[in-house]
Amino acid sequence: MSDLLKVTIDGNSIEVPPGTTIMQAARQLGGKYPPAMCYYEPLKNTGGKCRVCLVKVAQTSEANPRPMPKLVASCITRVEQGMVVENETSKEVLDARNGVVEFLLINHPLDCPVCDQAGECDLQNLSYEHGHEQTRYEEGRREFERIDIGPYVQLHMTRCILCYRCVYAADQLTGQRVHGVLNRGDVSEIGTYIQQSIENEFSGNIIDVCPVGALTDKTYRFKQRVWFSKPFDAHRNCDKCCGKVVLWMKGDTIIRVTARKNEFGEVTDFICNNCRFEHKQAADWTIEGPRVIDPESVIGANKYELPVVSPAVNVDAKFVSE
Amino acid sequence: MATKILLEHVGVEGIRAIDTYLAHGGYRSVGKALKEMSSDQLVEEVKTAGLRGRGGAGFPTGMKWSFLDKKSENPRYLVCNADESEPGTFKDRYLMERIPHLLIEGMITASYALGANTSYIYVRGEMMPVIRLLEKAIAEAYAKGYLGKNILGSGYNLDLYVQPGGGAYICGEETALLESLEGKRGNPRNKPPFPAVSGLYGCPTVINNVETIASVPWIVNNGGAAYASIGIGKSTGTKLISACGNIRQPGVYEIELGLPVEEFLYSDVYCGGIAEGRELKAVVPGGSSVPILPKELILKTAAGEPRLMSYESLAEGGFVSGSMLGSGGFIVFDDRACIVRNLWNFTRFYHHESCGQCSPCREGTGWMAKVLHRIEHGHGKMSDIDLLVDVAKHIEGKTICPLGDAAAWPVGSAIRHFRDEFEAHVKNPDSCLAKHLHGAYAHAASIM
Amino acid sequence: MEFSQEIKREFDQIVARYPQGRQKSGLLPILHRVQEEYGWLSTEAMNAVAGYLQLNPIEVYEVASFYTMFHLRPVGKYVLEVCRTGPCCLVGAETLLQYLQRKLNIGIGETTPDGLFTLKTVECLASCGTGPVLQIGPEYLYHEQLTEQKLDQLIDSLRSKS
Numbered sequence: 001m002s003d004l005l006k007v008t009i010d011g012n013s014i015e016v017p018p019g020t021t022i023m024q025a026a027r028q029l030g031g032k033y034p035p036a037m038c039y040y041e042p043l044k045n046t047g048g049k050c051r052v053c054l055v056k057v058a059q060t061s062e063a064n065p066r067p068m069p070k071l072v073a074s075c076i077t078r079v080e081q082g083m084v085v086e087n088e089t090s091k092e093v094l095d096a097r098n099g100v101v102e103f104l105l106i107n108h109p110l111d112c113p114v115c116d117q118a119g120e121c122d123l124q125n126l127s128y129e130h131g132h133e134q135t136r137y138e139e140g141r142r143e144f145e146r147i148d149i150g151p152y153v154q155l156h157m158t159r160c161i162l163c164y165r166c167v168y169a170a171d172q173l174t175g176q177r178v179h180g181v182l183n184r185g186d187v188s189e190i191g192t193y194i195q196q197s198i199e200n201e202f203s204g205n206i207i208d209v210c211p212v213g214a215l216t217d218k219t220y221r222f223k224q225r226v227w228f229s230k231p232f233d234a235h236r237n238c239d240k241c242c243g244k245v246v247l248w249m250k251g252d253t254i255i256r257v258t259a260r261k262n263e264f265g266e267v268t269d270f271i272c273n274n275c276r277f278e279h280k281q282a283a284d285w286t287i288e289g290p291r292v293i294d295p296e297s298v299i300g301a302n303k304y305e306l307p308v309v310s311p312a313v314n315v316d317a318k319f320v321s322e
Numbered sequence: 323m324a325t326k327i328l329l330e331h332v333g334v335e336g337i338r339a340i341d342t343y344l345a346h347g348g349y350r351s352v353g354k355a356l357k358e359m360s361s362d363q364l365v366e367e368v369k370t371a372g373l374r375g376r377g378g379a380g381f382p383t384g385m386k387w388s389f390l391d392k393k394s395e396n397p398r399y400l401v402c403n404a405d406e407s408e409p410g411t412f413k414d415r416y417l418m419e420r421i422p423h424l425l426i427e428g429m430i431t432a433s434y435a436l437g438a439n440t441s442y443i444y445v446r447g448e449m450m451p452v453i454r455l456l457e458k459a460i461a462e463a464y465a466k467g468y469l470g471k472n473i474l475g476s477g478y479n480l481d482l483y484v485q486p487g488g489g490a491y492i493c494g495e496e497t498a499l500l501e502s503l504e505g506k507r508g509n510p511r512n513k514p515p516f517p518a519v520s521g522l523y524g525c526p527t528v529i530n531n532v533e534t535i536a537s538v539p540w541i542v543n544n545g546g547a548a549y550a551s552i553g554i555g556k557s558t559g560t561k562l563i564s565a566c567g568n569i570r571q572p573g574v575y576e577i578e579l580g581l582p583v584e585e586f587l588y589s590d591v592y593c594g595g596i597a598e599g600r601e602l603k604a605v606v607p608g609g610s611s612v613p614i615l616p617k618e619l620i621l622k623t624a625a626g627e628p629r630l631m632s633y634e635s636l637a638e639g640g641f642v643s644g645s646m647l648g649s650g651g652f653i654v655f656d657d658r659a660c661i662v663r664n665l666w667n668f669t670r671f672y673h674h675e676s677c678g679q680c681s682p683c684r685e686g687t688g689w690m691a692k693v694l695h696r697i698e699h700g701h702g703k704m705s706d707i708d709l710l711v712d713v714a715k716h717i718e719g720k721t722i723c724p725l726g727d728a729a730a731w732p733v734g735s736a737i738r739h740f741r742d743e744f745e746a747h748v749k750n751p752d753s754c755l756a757k758h759l760h761g762a763y764a765h766a767a768s769i770m
Numbered sequence: 771m772e773f774s775q776e777i778k779r780e781f782d783q784i785v786a787r788y789p790q791g792r793q794k795s796g797l798l799p800i801l802h803r804v805q806e807e808y809g810w811l812s813t814e815a816m817n818a819v820a821g822y823l824q825l826n827p828i829e830v831y832e833v834a835s836f837y838t839m840f841h842l843r844p845v846g847k848y849v850l851e852v853c854r855t856g857p858c859c860l861v862g863a864e865t866l867l868q869y870l871q872r873k874l875n876i877g878i879g880e881t882t883p884d885g886l887f888t889l890k891t892v893e894c895l896a897s898c899g900t901g902p903v904l905q906i907g908p909e910y911l912y913h914e915q916l917t918e919q920k921l922d923q924l925i926d927s928l929r930s931k932s
Contacts, residue, residue: 408894409898410857410898411894411898448851448895448910450907450908485799488839489838490838504792505798506794506833566861610855667859668855
């Protein structure tokens with residue numbers, strides 16, 4: 001017990017083991033935890049870059065009751081004994097967060113209606129909560145051509161917010177990274193430098209970790225708006241990965257396969273390209289039941305009745321009643 | 323005559339060669355330190371001296387040294403930050419070019435104090451001529467037994483190498499410098515951990531500026547107390563000031579901290595006054611990132627006290643009416659200089675040099691540069707002025723490293739002190755004092 | 771492509787400055803040496819560097835494209851790198867840059883048709899007290915306190931050298 005550290009976030013306290021970050025403690029507390037656009041817990045060394053998770057440390061620790069001089073990135077700042085943190089309760093934090101969202105949007109196209117990521121875009125959700133109604137930005141925006149990086153993945157740098165998640169994913173999930181961050185500053189881009197395809201059996205995961213519509217699944221692009229498709233948990237025996245996926249269905253047709261994201265929008269069990277791209281027949285899978293969708297999400301819309309798929313298990317009450 | 327600690331022998335013919343350097347008392351501190359002093363004594367001596375980091379932040383050097391994790395079983399490193407690239411600053415290049423052995427002597431003594439057996443001098447790549455000079459001087463020092471195994475029979479070993487940068491201002495930030503030295507992109511690291519615990523190759527590391535390291539031999543030879551007796555208050559010792567802009571005698575001057583700004587600016591020993599008989603308009607006293615001050619506030623504080631060349635006096639009044647000593651890059655503007663154009667230029671610089679890792683700096687610097695470009699070229703709106711202030715505020719303090727602050731401070735201060743000039747640009751573009759230069763980048767593929 | 775044995779020996783000396791397994795630290799000095807040899811960094815050259823240092827090629831591209839000194843496209847024999855930062859502008863760098871563009875009849879970032887000169891702007895070269903300034907690689911000697919006359923002489927002497 002004595003090893004645990006007590007941290008208070010927005011007035012609610014929790015005890016956590018040493019080494020826990022403010023973000024992790026806030027997620028454990030539940031309620032409104034700081035948003036994250038670059039931090040991705042299952043990928044080592046992510047975080048600290050996007051700055052949307054900035055929080056105020058009003059008291060550094062019991063031993064050092066002074067506040068920290070600047071707002072800190074909650075995803076990389078470790079909790080200390082008696083730390084007091086302000087997240088949603090600090091005007092300074094909300095103002096800084098609004099500022100960061102504005103920065104992320106100045107070079108991001110505001111064309112959500114025609115973006116394939118709409119409905120499952122972290123930036124869209126973040127802007128809804130923290131954005132301005134009107135842009136103050138009147139200058140030119142950064143634009144790039146769409147490019148195919150391999151047979152399955154399309155890269156549209158125009159939408160990229162340079163979170164580096166896909167680079168860490170490639171580093172940590174695939175043996176030989178072939179793409180990375182080129183150039184610097186606001187002309188940095190994700191790319192392979194010489195046009196190369198990314199061909200590794202875990203490369204498809206860069207699609208799932210991308211928070212925006214910069215990396216998309218070519219086998220799925222514009223087949224269906226995500227909120228019209230019906231997600232099901234399913235699995236198959238796979239000798240390369242866990243084989244646990246979400247099938248996105250249009251009627252009886254599988255139009256997309258993705259890994260499963262947890263309540264924080266993160267994949268913990270990454271899947272192989274074989275499962276993701278090569279198994280689009282319902283017979284390939286054991287369907288566990290409808291995917292539990294956050295009722296706040298637009299993906300939960302129009303799913304008022306139990307889909308006719310069997311065997312249906314794990315059906316969340318909210319899923320059918322709301 | 324002011325005490326000369328760094329530039330005493332700079333005018334000596336042939337001082338770049340080790341024999342001449344030795345003939346003028348060079349490398350004395352190495353013998354004294356290695357044979358007569360323990361590493362802890364050296365750290366204490368530097369603490370007593372009150373020496374502060376000369377790269378810009380002014381952090382007490384002795385304290386930085388004492389933070390080094392000596393319990394770690396990993397090797398310890400000393401890295402010299404010779405990536406001088408803050409606009410308006412050229413003192414480190416001057417020092418390394420004129421008297422390279424002084425830096426090497428300081429590196430040996432400081433490495434011994436820190437228990438480092440391998441040290442690096444990271445020099446910005448553009449300074450290839452300086453790199454060649456340092457490499458030659460290092461070879462001479464090896465030949466004389468000041469580097470290598472068992473230095474002067476003390477049992478202490480040290481290898482010293484020069485590492486070139488590749489063209490990136492951000493590598494002056496100490497963790498970006500370490501990344502670059504590891505052969506990576508110069509992206510600053512998140513802190514903590516600080517380099518004293520986990521620096522180069524994850525090992526305990528101290529990073530010090532050229533001028534800081536070059537001050538160590540004098541402190542060892544003469545004692546920390548003697549150093550502390552020079553200067554004023556917590557601004558001890560001497561400081562190299564790079565003076566440039568519209569002055570009669572631009573150059574590098576070694577001053578005792580506490581010298582009145584007015585004397586530095588107008589005395590014939592230093593800047594010699596404003597060039598071509600013009601009037602003083604403003605000064606950026608510590609390199610391009612520190613706040614600009616108009617004539618009234620650079621010569622005297624808001625309280626009417628004479629402004630001194632010291633960490634404290636230049637900061638007097640906070641950012642409302644003060645600035646910073648920073649790196650000592652003293653940029654002088656006469657009454658023909660356009661504050662808007664200069665600010666656009668500085669902001670464009672920070673935009674160009676942003677590593678792009680964190681969003682506020684990556685996006686915000688470019689936004690400010692574009693708005694300033696519009697104002698300077700006659701397409702500004704009144705609302706742009708407050709927009710700039712607001713964007714700067716959303717960058718300041720929100721970024722991984724201080725480049726965000728460095729980009730935001732000039733914007734905030736220029737608009738605070740010269741708002742009328744920005745408004746005049748909006749109302750009447752012809753009023754721009756630099757309008758004859760508006761076509762300077764006419765054929766540029768990219769002006770940003 | 772293959773580097774000569776002589777250059778490889780130089781690479782070996784560079785890598786020996788760092789601890790075992792930290793050969794990636796040699797990347798910047800090695801890229802400088804390769805650029806000195808070939809004038810610019812082609813993909814083939816970068817791949818060869820990656821091979822020598824046992825890195826993924828993308829690690830070399832990422833680094834080479836981050837630093838402004840590396841030319842990732844062919845350049846003229848002499849790359850004139852003119853400082854364009856504030857302090858130099860206070861003492862006439864912009865006027866001089868206009869003059870140089872007119873004189874060479876090229877824009878910034880362009881190369882003269884004879885392949886002799888590429889004009890580049892660079893940021894503060896720590897020569898603010900002796901500006902305006904330009905540098906020419908691979909020696910990167912400083913040409914300071916420039917005037918139109920000095921530029922004329924410099925260009926003439928470079929032209930006659932080649």
